[in-house]
Amino acid sequence: MKIVQVKDVSSKPNPHGVDARSISDTESAQVVHITLQPGESLKKHITPVDVIFYVLEGVGVVEIGEEKAVAGADTLIESPAKIPHRWMNESNSVTRILVVKTPRPREATRLL
Template identity: 65%
Template structure:
């Protein structure tokens, strides 16, 4: 059994400059724990594979394609491959999200 504690995983450098910790990485999938501090956002980007997001804590705004929605804790959001998307934390508290990419991407994410 492998157990990973998020606090023990170092944040990976990323083009968004946010706290993103890869907590699962196999040949089949990747999972990242991301924290957006109040006022932080991601740059709009395209992922080459399907992604789903699960909001662990906080409230945020997710933009996928032409849709923009406010989402809250315990919400799952699907983001199809090759569709531009981004996140915004306009709240006064941290926004923590679990990001799962399936299948594991063979190409890099592209910032727009």
């Protein structure tokens, strides 16, 4: 058994400039914990694999392709591979999102 505490994993520099912590990276999937402070957002990008987002805390605006929605805690959002997407925190509180990429990407995410 492997147990990971998010607080024990360091955030890595990323092109979005947000707190992103890789908490699992196996042959079959990647799991990243993202924290968006008020006013922070991810840059629009394309991921080469399917992505599942699960909002852990707060409220964020998710944009996938031409669709945009407000998503709060305990909401799961599916984002198909190769569709532009991003998250924005337009609230006054922290938004935390669990990101699951499956299968594990073999090529890099592309910023738009």
